[in-house]
Amino acid sequence: xxxxxxxxLGAWLGLVLTGLFLICAIFAPWIAPHGNxxxxxxxxxxxxAAHLLGTDNxxxxxxxxxxxxxxxxxxxxxxxxxxxxxxxxILGFTAAAVGGWFDTLVSRFVDxxxxxxxxxxxxxxxxxxxxxxxxxILVMGIxxxxxxxxxxxxxxxxxxxxDFVEAAKLRGEGMRWIIFxxxxxxxxxxxxxxxxxRFIFAVLFxxxxxxxxxxxxxxxxDWGGMVKENKDGIVFGIPAALIPAAAIAVLAIxxxxxxxxxxxxxxxxKGGRGNG
Amino acid sequence: xxxxxxxxxxxxxxxxxxxxxxxxxVYPPGEAPKAVTLVHxxxxxxxxxxxxxxxxxxxxxxxxxxxxxxxxxxxxxxxTGGEIVLNGRDILKVGAGGIRKLRGRExxxxxxxxAAAFNPAHKLMDQVVEASLLHxxxxxAEAEKRAKALFKKLSLPNPDTIGERYxxxxxxxxxQRVMTAMALCSxxxxxxxDEPTTALDVTTQIxxxxxxxxxxxxxxxxxxxxxHDLAVVAQVSDEIMVLRHGRLVEWGGxxxxxxxxxxxxxxxxxxxxxIEHHEQKAEGAPFLSVKxxxxxxxxxxxxxxxxxxxxxxxxQTLAVVGESGSGKSTLARAITGLxxxxxxxxxxxxRPLANRLADRPKExxxxxxxxxxxxxxxxxxxxxxxxxxxxxxxxxFGMRGAExxxxxxxxxxxxxxxxxxxxxxxxxxxxxxxxxxxxxxxLAAKPKLIICDEVTSALDPLVANGILKLLLxxxxxxxxxxxxxxHDLAxxxxxxxxIAVMYRGEVVRYGSKSKVLTPPFDAYTDLLLxxxxxxxxxxxxxAIAGRRMESAGN
Numbered sequence: 001x002x003x004x005x006x007x008x009l010g011a012w013l014g015l016v017l018t019g020l021f022l023i024c025a026i027f028a029p030w031i032a033p034h035g036n037x038x039x040x041x042x043x044x045x046x047x048x049a050a051h052l053l054g055t056d057n058x059x060x061x062x063x064x065x066x067x068x069x070x071x072x073x074x075x076x077x078x079x080x081x082x083x084x085x086x087x088x089x090i091l092g093f094t095a096a097a098v099g100g101w102f103d104t105l106v107s108r109f110v111d112x113x114x115x116x117x118x119x120x121x122x123x124x125x126x127x128x129x130x131x132x133x134x135x136x137i138l139v140m141g142i143x144x145x146x147x148x149x150x151x152x153x154x155x156x157x158x159x160x161x162x163d164f165v166e167a168a169k170l171r172g173e174g175m176r177w178i179i180f181x182x183x184x185x186x187x188x189x190x191x192x193x194x195x196x197x198r199f200i201f202a203v204l205f206x207x208x209x210x211x212x213x214x215x216x217x218x219x220x221x222d223w224g225g226m227v228k229e230n231k232d233g234i235v236f237g238i239p240a241a242l243i244p245a246a247a248i249a250v251l252a253i254x255x256x257x258x259x260x261x262x263x264x265x266x267x268x269x270k271g272g273r274g275n276g
Numbered sequence: 277x278x279x280x281x282x283x284x285x286x287x288x289x290x291x292x293x294x295x296x297x298x299x300x301x302v303y304p305p306g307e308a309p310k311a312v313t314l315v316h317x318x319x320x321x322x323x324x325x326x327x328x329x330x331x332x333x334x335x336x337x338x339x340x341x342x343x344x345x346x347x348x349x350x351x352x353x354x355x356t357g358g359e360i361v362l363n364g365r366d367i368l369k370v371g372a373g374g375i376r377k378l379r380g381r382e383x384x385x386x387x388x389x390x391a392a393a394f395n396p397a398h399k400l401m402d403q404v405v406e407a408s409l410l411h412x413x414x415x416x417a418e419a420e421k422r423a424k425a426l427f428k429k430l431s432l433p434n435p436d437t438i439g440e441r442y443x444x445x446x447x448x449x450x451x452q453r454v455m456t457a458m459a460l461c462s463x464x465x466x467x468x469x470d471e472p473t474t475a476l477d478v479t480t481q482i483x484x485x486x487x488x489x490x491x492x493x494x495x496x497x498x499x500x501x502x503x504h505d506l507a508v509v510a511q512v513s514d515e516i517m518v519l520r521h522g523r524l525v526e527w528g529g530x531x532x533x534x535x536x537x538x539x540x541x542x543x544x545x546x547x548x549x550x551i552e553h554h555e556q557k558a559e560g561a562p563f564l565s566v567k568x569x570x571x572x573x574x575x576x577x578x579x580x581x582x583x584x585x586x587x588x589x590x591x592q593t594l595a596v597v598g599e600s601g602s603g604k605s606t607l608a609r610a611i612t613g614l615x616x617x618x619x620x621x622x623x624x625x626x627r628p629l630a631n632r633l634a635d636r637p638k639e640x641x642x643x644x645x646x647x648x649x650x651x652x653x654x655x656x657x658x659x660x661x662x663x664x665x666x667x668x669x670x671x672x673f674g675m676r677g678a679e680x681x682x683x684x685x686x687x688x689x690x691x692x693x694x695x696x697x698x699x700x701x702x703x704x705x706x707x708x709x710x711x712x713x714x715x716x717x718x719l720a721a722k723p724k725l726i727i728c729d730e731v732t733s734a735l736d737p738l739v740a741n742g743i744l745k746l747l748l749x750x751x752x753x754x755x756x757x758x759x760x761x762x763h764d765l766a767x768x769x770x771x772x773x774x775i776a777v778m779y780r781g782e783v784v785r786y787g788s789k790s791k792v793l794t795p796p797f798d799a800y801t802d803l804l805l806x807x808x809x810x811x812x813x814x815x816x817x818x819a820i821a822g823r824r825m826e827s828a829g830n
Contacts, residue, residue, distance in 0.1 A: 162653050167648070172641040
């Protein structure tokens with residue numbers, strides 16, 4: 001069904017890079033040459049055969065930290081995005097399909113959440129709640145779901161007035177069938193496009209939080225936290241802070257290359273078959 | 277005027293298309309792009325001041341040929357062969373500048389949907405005179421004067437001030453006439469009319485048709501009149517050209533084509549509306565009665581149904597006829613529960629049906645099925661035909677797996693489509709096939725009543741004819757009743773057992789088919805009946821002369 005030869009170059013690049021990041025994340029303990037918190041040398045050693053990317057501000061192997069960092073960064077971003085999409089899309093579709101007071105209630109609540117700047121809201125909530133991975137995922141997921149809600153509601157409102165949805169309602173179908181079988185398949189394209197962007201926003205948001213000290217707590221670290229740990233080195237011409245920053249950028253681009261390709265395959269609204 | 281003297285000096289043949297070949301590139305799913313030929317070596321000539329009707333089904337290439345007279349190919353279509361000689365020169369060789377001089381000056385275009393063809397942000401007058409000003413044919417004052425004279429000639433209301441309005445402020449029929457005025461304003465030699473009355477009600481169509489015909493006669497402009505309705509084209513054209521699959525089928529005088537067609541296909545087009553259907557007697561008790569139903573939109577603000585009562589008998593067809601806005605679709609919505617009536621009741625099998633859709637038990641929903649006008653939006657584009665037809669089986673009868681698939685195949689057979697269609701998506705079907713799948717979906721529920729909302733109006737006449745025959749066959753097999761909503765009286769004559777004529781939310785005439793279609797008529801039924809184009813030369817003038825009331829669209 002999937003013709004490998006017809007995947008465009010950009011998508012290939014995205015797939016390979018995303019795949020690499022995922023492999024690093026999943027098999028981190030076996031790939032990393034050293035332990036996550038293990039001090040193996042001097043502070044900010046340059047790149048060498050022993051330490052491919054040099055060492056960080058405490059003398060830990062930067063490559064190993066990058067690999068463990070990939071694990072935490074991607075795990076939190078994936079779970080937060082998954083949460084925001086399930087929550088936002090389901091609520092958005094339901095609001096569009098049910099309408100009336102339910103729609104008004106949820107929409108106004110979402111407006112309320114969105115009226116507070118995300119970062120400030122996140123900072124306030126996280127400084128009150130205990131800082132662990134679960135709270136991070138929940139806070140990021142819920143804050144992000146407001147954006148997904150607005151998009152999915154807007155898309156679903158248009159689909160909800162189509163004759164085939166009316167036909168399903170006349171048949172007596174329940175809300176579940178209408179949302180998941182009639183609306184969802186037709187709303188997938190804009191959602192997939194949004195998914196790529198939202199995942200990257202989650203990575204960046206997590207990095208921002210970690211940079212401010214409210215994200216992943218030491219000795220663990222995500223890439224954003226590693227930028228923070230090594231930022232003082234920049235003054236001395238040491239590139240340790242730039243490597244995690246570059247990794248964030250590369251991940252962002254490669255995920256979006258994949259998302260664009262998936263989008264191209266599914267945008268043909270006229271038919272159920274992708275156009276390759 | 278100097279213009280008339282130069283005109284007489286021009287050759288008598290205005291347009292001469294020789295061996296026209298038009299191609300386009302298509303991108304079929306899963307295959308390499310390929311070139312298809314839309315028009316195969318078609319030739320035609322048109323004399324000054326004459327009207328040539330181009331007729332055929334959708335995909336016959338009639339619009340493509342019409343537009344080629346302006347050297348225009350719509351949506352990536354390429355003119356790859358032949359010559360188009362207009363006013364003595366081949367317009368395929370005049371270059372971009374030459375084509376700009378020609379469009380809107382020598383050839384003008386009247387589109388099917390005037391509502392979509394006007395720019396909603398500009399006043400009508402600005403758009404009507406635009407071409408004349410651009411080509412320097414007239415000064416603004418002259419052009420406006422001419423436009424007003426044309427508005428008057430096309431019998432538009434308030435010809436002096438209607439140009440000050442925006443497109444949304446006039447009705448569809450009026451807009452179509454304004455568009456004709458726009459085409460005539462720059463005094464072109466040729467106008468291409470692309471289905472100008474297809475989107476209009478019958479009663480409005482006749483006005484627009486008469487206006488176009490008068491305007492053509494008075495301005496001596498030549499015209500290509502594109503339509504799929506032979507009866508309409510017979511009223512306005514001198515010659516008719518029948519096209520099919522991009523090839524010429526038959527070309528002759530109007531009288532010859534409609535009276536003595538030489539080709540089998542033309543004959544099929546001419547005799548398309550003749551379906552044998554014997555009216556069933558209204559015996560026995562109705563199983564569905566609509567009693568004094570009043571319904572309104574916007575919380576009672578706009579009353580669209582006023583005190584409507586109709587009965588439907590088992591296995592029979594009730595046709596509801598009227599113009600757009602007469603409330604016929606609203607009646608369907610009230611019966612299905614989509615729009616709960618404010619007053620009155622709908623009884624089904626002797627018990628009242630719940631007003632709201634949500635309050636009805638599954639069994640009641642199963643008994644009432646609906647088929648929509650636009651089959652392509654009535655099916656989920658992401659579901660296969662098998663899923664679309666199979667879902668009611670699953671939902672109402674709990675059929676699964678092989679049992680369900682067997683029944684789907686059986687239903688596909690009933691609608692005269694093969695088993696192979698079960699894996700197709702709606703986008704991979706033709707218009708007629710889509711409507712058949714919708715019929716199968718309704719049938720799958722084994723209902724007592726199917727509401728057919730304008731099911732044939734989006735289809736070509738021959739395809740529509742096939743659908744009507746299928747519906748009649750299925751009625752005999754399954755003993756299902758139809759509530760048939762339509763504005764097309766020819767359809768009604770061939771399918772109905774009883775008829776309800778609706779006008780502005782009220783039933784003005786109701787009874788068995790023979791009773792409703794027998795004189796004496798009330799004024800509105802008379803208007804409706806006399807507005808249905810008949811395949812007869814001179815029908816238009818007779819119909820206009822014999823009318824007793826103005827159509828509602830005016």
